[in-house]
Amino acid sequence: MGCPKGKVKGYPPEGRAPSLGRVDERTFGLRNSYSVMVSAAGQQRLPSGDEAGRRLFGPVVSAGQATGVLLRNGGQLHLEVASRPEYATPDCSSAPDLVVHDKAGERILEGLVAEAAERSRENAAPGGISVLKASAGPYGCREDYLVTRRGEFGRLADVLIPFLVTRQLICGTGAVARTPRGALYCLSRTAERAGDGPLSAAALSAATRSRPFISSRADARPAVAGLQRLRVIISDPAMSETTTLLKAGATDLVLRMAEAGTRLPGLMLASPVQAIGEVSRDITGRGRVLLADGGAVTALDIQREYLARAKDLAGSHGADEAGRRVLGLWERALDAIDAGNLDAIAREIDWVIKYQLIERYRAAHDLPLSAPQVAQADLAYHDIDRGRGLYYQAQRGGAVDRTARDIDIFAAKTVPPPPGRYRQAG
Numbered sequence: 001m002g003c004p005k006g007k008v009k010g011y012p013p014e015g016r017a018p019s020l021g022r023v024d025e026r027t028f029g030l031r032n033s034y035s036v037m038v039s040a041a042g043q044q045r046l047p048s049g050d051e052a053g054r055r056l057f058g059p060v061v062s063a064g065q066a067t068g069v070l071l072r073n074g075g076q077l078h079l080e081v082a083s084r085p086e087y088a089t090p091d092c093s094s095a096p097d098l099v100v101h102d103k104a105g106e107r108i109l110e111g112l113v114a115e116a117a118e119r120s121r122e123n124a125a126p127g128g129i130s131v132l133k134a135s136a137g138p139y140g141c142r143e144d145y146l147v148t149r150r151g152e153f154g155r156l157a158d159v160l161i162p163f164l165v166t167r168q169l170i171c172g173t174g175a176v177a178r179t180p181r182g183a184l185y186c187l188s189r190t191a192e193r194a195g196d197g198p199l200s201a202a203a204l205s206a207a208t209r210s211r212p213f214i215s216s217r218a219d220a221r222p223a224v225a226g227l228q229r230l231r232v233i234i235s236d237p238a239m240s241e242t243t244t245l246l247k248a249g250a251t252d253l254v255l256r257m258a259e260a261g262t263r264l265p266g267l268m269l270a271s272p273v274q275a276i277g278e279v280s281r282d283i284t285g286r287g288r289v290l291l292a293d294g295g296a297v298t299a300l301d302i303q304r305e306y307l308a309r310a311k312d313l314a315g316s317h318g319a320d321e322a323g324r325r326v327l328g329l330w331e332r333a334l335d336a337i338d339a340g341n342l343d344a345i346a347r348e349i350d351w352v353i354k355y356q357l358i359e360r361y362r363a364a365h366d367l368p369l370s371a372p373q374v375a376q377a378d379l380a381y382h383d384i385d386r387g388r389g390l391y392y393q394a395q396r397g398g399a400v401d402r403t404a405r406d407i408d409i410f411a412a413k414t415v416p417p418p419p420g421r422y423r424q425a426g
Contacts, residue, residue, distance in 0.1 A: 026255070028098040028248050029144035031078070031088040032237040033135030034109060034384075039128045056116045056129055057082060073104060074416035084135060085109070091144070092417045095248040096322050099241050100404045104412035106133065106384045111413075113385065133237045134173075134382040140190035141235040143248065146227045147255060153216055156230070159258040161213055162267040163251075163306050164234055165276045166299040169285050170333040171247040173236040174351030176358070176369060176378045177281075183370035184281060185358070187351050190236050191280035213272065230255070234276065239382060239391040241403045242329065242348040249326030253310040256317075262309055267302055268292040283355070285337050303334055325403075347401045354381045357390055 036056060057079055060069055067079040074090030087105035092098040109131050116129050134140070147156065172187035186192055216228045232251065238244045269275045270290040278289055279299045288296035307330050314323060329348060336344035342352050361377055362369065383389030386396070394400050 025093060026252050027091040027093060027144075027146045028095060028252070029089050029091045030098060030102050030244075030248075031086055031142040031144070032102065032105065032133060033084055033086050033139055033141065034237070035132045035134055035136045036083045036085065037130045037132060037379075039130060055119075056112055056131075057085070059115070060112065071108065072414045073101065073412055075101065075105060075108075077108070085131075090416050091146075094322060095245050095252065095326070096403055097417050098248050099244045100408050100412045101417065102238075102244055103241065103404055103409045107409060108413055110384050110386070130388075131384050132379055132382040133239060133384055134189060134379065135237065138193060139233065141237045143232040143235050143251065145230045145232070145251065145255060147216075147230045148227060148259060153228075155263075156255075156258050157214060158268060159262060159264060160254060161272050162264065162269055162302050163254050164213055164232060165269060165272050165289075166279055166302045167247070167250065168236070168276075168280055168351075169299050169303055169337060170250070170330060170349060171236070171238070171243055172280070172351040173238055173240075173243070173382075174354040174378075176374055178370075179281075183368070183374075185283060185355060185369065186280045187283055188236050188280045190234055191276045236350070237382075238350050239389075240348065240350040240353060240400060242401050243350040245322070245403050246326055246329050246333070246349075249322060250306075250310070250330055253313060253323070253326065254306060257306075257309050257313055260313065262313075264305065264309075266291070266293065267297070267305060270294075283337075283351070284340070285334075300334060300338055303330075307331060307334065347399065353391070353394060353400060354378070357381065357394065 038055075060077065060079070069077040069079070071077060076088040078086040078088065080086075087109065089098060089101040089105060092101055113129050113131055168188040168191055172191070173189065175186050175189035175192060177184050177186045177189075177192050213232070213234050215231050215233065217231075235247070238247060268291060270292050275289040278287060279285075281287075282299070285300040285303075286298050288298055289302075290296055307327070310330070311327060314327060319327065329345075333345050333349055336342060342356065346352050346356050358369075358374060358377055361367070362371075362374060365373065367374055377390065380388075381390040383392075386392040391400070395402070
């Protein structure tokens with residue numbers, strides 16, 4: 001049962017924190033990590049960094065040059081580890097624009113793969129290259145949002161962290177994980193790695209090496225004076241356009257709640273690091289996580305409380321078409337998961353799309369979840385090759401919903417977001 005609005009422990013209806021200040025026009029950015037794989041004799045393996053760099057990115061960056069390449073669309077290609085390239089979108093003025101520029105990054109990398117394949121044929125080099133929108137490293141996707149510098153960052157984190165820990169229920173991309181009790185389908189590959197290394201639950205460190213949930217840094221550019229960049233680090237690279245829209249749009253609404261003074265002390269978690277793994281391993285959303293006050297609540301309860309607050313905010317301040325779509329999808333996703341009716345969101349939510357593809361594959365071939373063929377299918381879902389990737393096979397068959405047009409994605413490979421609101425990727 002969800003927490004009734006105004007009844008969250010420690011949250012009187014009349015109690016509000018002082019405003020943190022409001023950003024009238026949010027800017028959004030994504031930095032997605034990819035994995036480069038080389039196939040030989042039908043088998044896939046992770047290549048060495050040197051091999052991947054030579055075959056795929058050699059024409060992009062020569063030896064000795066900086067590994068951050070500025071692209072014509074204002075985005076950046078980061079090649080610090082050649083087998084794990086990262087594409088950073090330019091900052092966008094809306095969540096729908098962000099989806100377009102995120103997909104443009106896939107198309108840019110897909111073009112590089114095609115060029116590398118052509119060179120391999122000319123040189124009679126063995127094997128082929130695949131690029132997966134799923135990281136083999138510690139980070140999956142890093143999200144950037146501009147927020148006001150007014151007020152305490154710790155209070156912003158208090159509002160945001162319970163949302164981010166449970167957001168994977170609606171925005172995870174799914175993964176088949178190996179656990180001591182066998183293979184298990186989880187909501188998020190990134191969440192499964194969250195306990196590795198010194199992850200900061202308090203999220204007050206700006207040093208990325210500490211791997212916090214969120215971090216911030218001031219932006220010195222005059223155009224954004226008084227603002228800071230908020231970076232969300234616990235996130236999956238999404239294949240589904242609707243999942244990316246929901247992820248960015250819902251997070252924007254929660255940030256606006258925090259900026260407006262909303263407080264949710266009754267939802268503070270006892271251990272966010274522990275909770276994020278527990279939530280990931282429960283695709284029903286009904287498992288309880290411990291709260292700082294000694295109580296327990298489900299991921300569905302937490303998400304429903306945030307949704308109720310976001311709907312209140314939209315009712316008071318209005319919502320544009322994208323905001324209304326985000327609120328509608330958010331509510332439908334929670335209702336579908338609560339009812340166990342995943343078919344209702346099987347066209348829109350990444351982890352559900354992948355889960356049903358894997359379950360159909362297992363049923364057709366009588367395979368256990370631990371079978372290597374299932375692990376291969378898990379990765380193949382993220383292949384950005386539109387002729388080969390499992391997600392794109394579903395899209396080609398009309399089995400998934402979209403928010404972006406191909407013509408806009410093609411243009412975004414070389415054209416930055418609208419003038420006057422565009423900022424280079426950071």
